Amino acid sequence: MTEYSRSAKGSFTQAATGNNVVIYLPFQPTRVDLVNYTAFANFAASDIPEAHWDVIMGQGTAACTYVGSGPVYSTAVVTANGISTFGAGLSLQFGAKQQIASIAKASPTVVTTASAHGYNVGDVVMMEGLYQSSTTGMPQMSGMLFQITAVGSTTTFTVTWNSNQSNYTALSGSPTGAYVMKVLYPFLYLPGQNFIEAINTTTGLITTTTNHNYVVGQQVAFRIPTQWGTTQLNSLPDTLIPGQPIYYYVSAVNSNTTFTIAGFPTGATAYTSNIAVSAVPGLTPPQVVAVGDVNSGGFPYTGGALYPSPTFPTFSGGVMTMNGPGIAGAFVNNTRQGFVIGSGNASYQGTPDTSSHLSGETSDVIYWQAFIDDLSSP
Amino acid sequence: MRQAEDLILRDYIISAASEINAGGGTNGDNPTNLGVSDFSLVATTLDTNNAYKFTSGIEGMDRFGTGPVRSAYFMLSSTELQTDMDGLTGSGFLSQWNYPTNSSALPSEFGSVFNIRILTSSEAPVARGASANNNDVYYNTVTGKQGVTHINQDGFSMNLIYRDPYYSGMLAQNATLAVKFAQAQALTQDTAVRNLLCTRLSNLGV
Numbered sequence: 401m402t403e404y405s406r407s408a409k410g411s412f413t414q415a416a417t418g419n420n421v422v423i424y425l426p427f428q429p430t431r432v433d434l435v436n437y438t439a440f441a442n443f444a445a446s447d448i449p450e451a452h453w454d455v456i457m458g459q460g461t462a463a464c465t466y467v468g469s470g471p472v473y474s475t476a477v478v479t480a481n482g483i484s485t486f487g488a489g490l491s492l493q494f495g496a497k498q499q500i501a502s503i504a505k506a507s508p509t510v511v512t513t514a515s516a517h518g519y520n521v522g523d524v525v526m527m528e529g530l531y532q533s534s535t536t537g538m539p540q541m542s543g544m545l546f547q548i549t550a551v552g553s554t555t556t557f558t559v560t561w562n563s564n565q566s567n568y569t570a571l572s573g574s575p576t577g578a579y580v581m582k583v584l585y586p587f588l589y590l591p592g593q594n595f596i597e598a599i600n601t602t603t604g605l606i607t608t609t610t611n612h613n614y615v616v617g618q619q620v621a622f623r624i625p626t627q628w629g630t631t632q633l634n635s636l637p638d639t640l641i642p643g644q645p646i647y648y649y650v651s652a653v654n655s656n657t658t659f660t661i662a663g664f665p666t667g668a669t670a671y672t673s674n675i676a677v678s679a680v681p682g683l684t685p686p687q688v689v690a691v692g693d694v695n696s697g698g699f700p701y702t703g704g705a706l707y708p709s710p711t712f713p714t715f716s717g718g719v720m721t722m723n724g725p726g727i728a729g730a731f732v733n734n735t736r737q738g739f740v741i742g743s744g745n746a747s748y749q750g751t752p753d754t755s756s757h758l759s760g761e762t763s764d765v766i767y768w769q770a771f772i773d774d775l776s777s778p
Numbered sequence: 779m780r781q782a783e784d785l786i787l788r789d790y791i792i793s794a795a796s797e798i799n800a801g802g803g804t805n806g807d808n809p810t811n812l813g814v815s816d817f818s819l820v821a822t823t824l825d826t827n828n829a830y831k832f833t834s835g836i837e838g839m840d841r842f843g844t845g846p847v848r849s850a851y852f853m854l855s856s857t858e859l860q861t862d863m864d865g866l867t868g869s870g871f872l873s874q875w876n877y878p879t880n881s882s883a884l885p886s887e888f889g890s891v892f893n894i895r896i897l898t899s900s901e902a903p904v905a906r907g908a909s910a911n912n913n914d915v916y917y918n919t920v921t922g923k924q925g926v927t928h929i930n931q932d933g934f935s936m937n938l939i940y941r942d943p944y945y946s947g948m949l950a951q952n953a954t955l956a957v958k959f960a961q962a963q964a965l966t967q968d969t970a971v972r973n974l975l976c977t978r979l980s981n982l983g984v
Contacts, residue, residue, distance in 0.1 A: 404952070491789040492905045492917075529912045542808060542910035543799075543975075577912050589793035621968055623796040635969055636827055645827070645969050680808045680910060682801020689796050691968045731794060731964070733786075 405774050411767045414760040418743045420481075420520065421759050421766075424722065425738040428485040429770035430455040432739055434462075438764040445471045446755040448746050453483035460484045462758055466746040474748055478758050480518075481744030487737035488585040495582035500527065501555070503538060503571040507562035508549065514574050516554040523548045524586035524610055525559070529577030531677075536569035537578075539680045540673065544595045545583060547610040547657070560597050560609055560657060565674040586610065590712050590721075590732045591618070596686040597657075599630050599671035604651075604664035606688060611656045611713040617701040618650040618729040619692030620661065627675050628686040632668040647691055649699035656713040662699060693729035701728075739770060783928075783936060785901065787963045788854075791926065792903050792917050792973055794965055798823070800976035808910040811979040812862055812918075814870035814891055820920050820974050821893035824851055829922025829970035833895060839878035847877050850895040853920040853974070856902035860888060862979050863896065894920060913977040922970035926963065934960035 406427050414421070432453045439447035444467060451464035462483050466476035499514040511527070519525065524547050531537035546559035571578060591613035598607040606612075614620065622633035635645040651662035675683060694701045707725040710732050711718030721734050741759045745752040760766050798820060802813025831849045838846035855863075863871050873889040874880055880887075888898045903917040936959040943950040965971060 404947075491792055492903055492908075494906065494908070497907065526908055528908060528910055530910070539808065539910045543908060543915070579907070579912065581907070589790050592793040593796055621796075681806050682799055682803075682810050683808055684797065684799040684801075687796045689794060689968060691965070731790070733790075 405772065407769065407771045409767070409769045411765060414762060414764040414766060417761040418757055419759060420743055421741040422719075423738045423741065423768065423770070424736050425770060427772050428487050428737050429739055429772050431771040431773065432483050432741075433769045434464075434483075434741065434758070435767045436760050436764055437767060438760070439467070443467060443471060443473075445469045446746075446753055447471075448476075448756055448758055448760070451478070451483070451758055455485070460742060460744070462744070464746055464758065466748055466753070466756065468748060468753075476746035476748045476753075476756075478742075478744040479747050479752075481742035482758055483739060483741055485737075485739045488588055488735045491585060491588055493584040494526070495584055497579040497581045499574050500530070500571060500578040500580055501574045503530070503563065505564040505568055505570050507564045508558050509538075509541070509561045509563040510552065510556055510558050511580060513555045513557075513580065517557060517580070518554075519548055519551060519557050519582065521548055521551055524583040525557075525580050526583055527578075527580045529575070529579055530571060531577070532569050532571050532575055535677055537571055537575070537677065538563050538568050539677060540568065540675045540683070542680070544685050545586060545610050560607065562598070562673060567674050567676050569677075587613070587712065587734050590710070590734050591690045591729070593687055593689050596622075596624070596628075596671075596688055597673070599633075601630060601664070601668045601670055604660050604662075605654065605658055606661065607658050608688065609657070612653075612659055612688070613712050613714055614650045614653060614659050614690065615694060615714050615729045616650055616653055617694035617699050618690055619647050619696040619698070620650060620688050621645065621647050621691045623684075623687040623689070624671075625684045625686065627679060627683060628671060628673065629669045630671045632665045645691075651699070653715050656715045656717070690729065690731070693727045695727050695729075741766075741768070781901070782957055783959060783961060787926070787928065788901070788903055788919070790963045791919050791921075791965070791971065795919070795968065795971040795973055797917075797973040797975050800974060803976065803979065805913075805977060805979055806911070807913055807977045809915065809975045809977055812859065812866070812974075812976045814866055816974060816976065817870065817891040817894050820853075820972055821851060823972060824920065824922050824970060825893070827922075827969035829967070830924050831893070832923055833882070836878050836882065841878060844876050844878045845872055847872065847890050847895070848893045850890060850893050851920050851922055853894045853896050853918050854902050855888070855896050855898050855918045856904055856916050857898045857900050858904070858914075859916055859918075859976070859978065860898055863889060863891075865979060866891065909977045911977075916976050916978070918974040918976060920972050920974055922967070924967045925965065925970035927966045929962045929964065931960040931962060936961070 462478040550558040648661040746756040799809035802815035803810030836847040
């Protein structure tokens with residue numbers, strides 16, 4: 401070790417076979433070593449007892465030892481979904497554009513790409529150019545952020561949106577200019593601006609297209625252009641207290657993408673996303689933004705400790721940010737870096753073993769070491 | 779060294795503030811290119827929300843080619859939009875050089891449209907290829923006086939740190955140059971901030 405080298409080590413127990421494991425570090429490693437202690441102890445076919453990765457191998461790869469059928473000890477490589485690094489930098493950075501092959505009218509909407517998309521559940525994507533012809537298609541969905549809720553195959557994924565409506569036309573035949581791209585750092589600041597997929601004017605349930613990251617007692621404001629219907633939720637004008645914005649409080653967090661507000665106005669206009677394609681130029685999407693934390697007053701706070709360490713998303717599967725305790729619901733900077741241990745398969749002499757997973761199987765105990773070196777030479 | 783905190787504030791605003799898609803342009807995209815009605819719409823929205831303007835206007839003078847400048851909000855735009863704004867000359871855009879006096883204009887000020895004075899920067903946020911028609915989307919942040927604040931926590935403003943090689947390591951090989959700050963940004967009044975999203979009328983060809 402010389403002046404600027406860094407190293408880190410740790411261990412984890414795999415929660416479920418096939419899970420990717422994210423390791424947060426104060427640096428992006430250039431070298432990673434893994435030891436699956438459970439695989440060393442049990443020695444069963446399809447195990448990956450140890451693996452090594454160097455940044456020069458490329459993102460999403462690894463070289464590993466592997467237990468073939470027999471069982472027999474062997475070597476192999478992981479060519480996809482192996483080890484990769486990440487570093488949340490700035491907003492508005494996108495992955496490569498991928499051609500959309502087709503989108504059928506459905507709710508939720510299933511998107512089919514022309515080639516393998518490589519997306520995972522939870523990834524956030526943006527689509528554009530969703531025209532089947534100059535006057536038909538699904539451009540209403542353009543420009544909004546969507547979180548992938550299911551990955552049906554290597555070329556299909558599902559997003560929360562109702563495209564099974566009269567003003568939507570199915571896309572087919574890989575329309576020119578129809579693309580999807582991954583948003584690399586979608587949650588740098590939490591809770592951020594959210595797009596609205598649906599509003600239930602009876603129950604007050606709001607559905608967002610990505611994780612809303614709100615907590616009970618959070619103060620929120622709505623921006624719903626006229627075309628989308630439920631304009632009564634908008635902040636202004638307040639006819640009771642002129643000049644005073646109308647804000648609402650989150651009364652229940654029903655899931656990572658749904659929440660309920662208190663004091664939903666009676667007689668509100670029904671929400672609709674069935675917007676005519678001709679109205680798309682200049683169409684502003686419906687939005688909800690956080691405007692106050694649980695300390696803003698006006699709503700009885702019942703969410704537990706007022707100053708927890710924030711975890712996102714807020715309903716289930718939450719992960720701590722690098723920040724310490726903060727007021728629940730307050731804005732949080734979510735800059736992170738580190739590496740991901742993917743669940744890629746060991747490939748022996750060009751043939752992948754789909755039962756093997758770099759990130760291990762349920763209850764496997766895995767030790768890792770990560771390094772960044774002063775000097776490296778290709 | 780202030781660029782780091784500017785970028786943080788920029789990203790915070792585009793992550794947390796609400797947006798309006800331009801619809802006053804003619805390119806048929808979503809959002810459209812900037813039309814003068816978009817400036818009017820945003821200024822009207824902020825006025826309706828009782829936002830405070832930054833400047834009180836510049837009175838007209840008897841000088842050729844100049845015109846009075848209204849009291850205004852500030853908008854941060856990309857330098858790549860300057861050609862589109864020049865295209866609005868005569869229909870609402872007033873170049874900074876056509877102010878009655880530009881002694882009060884900021885160095886980065888490009889001009890004004892109605893109640894908005896426009897500052898341009900190459901660091902203004904752009905989402906490449908993100909419009910309905912695959913064009914670049916520009917985030918033009920318009921803010922009233924009370925919309926955003928910047929907090930130096932515990933009086934800890936930005937420090938520029940330089941340690942020469944002798945102090946940075948026992949082999950005296952590398953120097954350290956860094957900035958350190960303990961600051962936070964906050965939207966103090968969300969109704970006084972809007973991101974006006976737009977595309978360009980045509981490509982720059984660069």
